[in-house]
Amino acid sequence: MSTHTITTQWDEIPENADEAALVHGGAFRTFRCFCGTPLPTRVAAELHATETGQCTACLGSADEELVPGFVRRCSACAATGRRNVQLVWEVAHSEAEQVITLDLVRGIIEGFPGPFKLSEVADATRLALGLPVGRLPVGPRVRDLLRELEAAGELVMLSAPDEMLRGPSVVLYRDPRWQRVSP
Numbered sequence: 001m002s003t004h005t006i007t008t009q010w011d012e013i014p015e016n017a018d019e020a021a022l023v024h025g026g027a028f029r030t031f032r033c034f035c036g037t038p039l040p041t042r043v044a045a046e047l048h049a050t051e052t053g054q055c056t057a058c059l060g061s062a063d064e065e066l067v068p069g070f071v072r073r074c075s076a077c078a079a080t081g082r083r084n085v086q087l088v089w090e091v092a093h094s095e096a097e098q099v100i101t102l103d104l105v106r107g108i109i110e111g112f113p114g115p116f117k118l119s120e121v122a123d124a125t126r127l128a129l130g131l132p133v134g135r136l137p138v139g140p141r142v143r144d145l146l147r148e149l150e151a152a153g154e155l156v157m158l159s160a161p162d163e164m165l166r167g168p169s170v171v172l173y174r175d176p177r178w179q180r181v182s183p
């Protein structure tokens, strides 16, 4: 693998950069592989990662740098950098989508009279389904569903973002808290 170490360098980021392209689209970066294969675009870099058995999200580095200086462990491959782990994890994501439904999560949060944290709902979901920790990506799925309930007006988020990566438009929450909206 050492002969196909793919590195990413930041280009100059314009002031009015498209946030989605910057954070999720792999824009404003230059890619290189140690083997010398030209990688002119993010797509070419992902293809080369696939060919060499590396995760297409982090390109084998096990980290993802969302904006310059903000690095987190790659969630697509469980921070292994490996394509086969990424594929297993993709299957687990779709399995989580099937077993963790909106109705299930709605039923679980009815058990919380006051505010609750994402981690508490994720733990209760794991318990309800009898899932061992690490078996399925429960947290990300539960977070998506809670955001859905929030968008539908059933919940309000109480937390402020933990990180503002580029002003208020690109923010991160670690373990946000919500509360149900009383009818």
Ligand SMILES: [Zn+2]
Pocket: 003, 004, 005, 033, 034, 035, 036, 037, 048, 052
């Ligand atoms: Zn290479």
Ligand SMILES: [Zn+2]
Pocket: 055, 056, 057, 058, 059, 060, 061, 062, 063, 074, 075, 076, 077, 078, 079, 080, 081, 082, 086
């Ligand atoms: Zn990865």
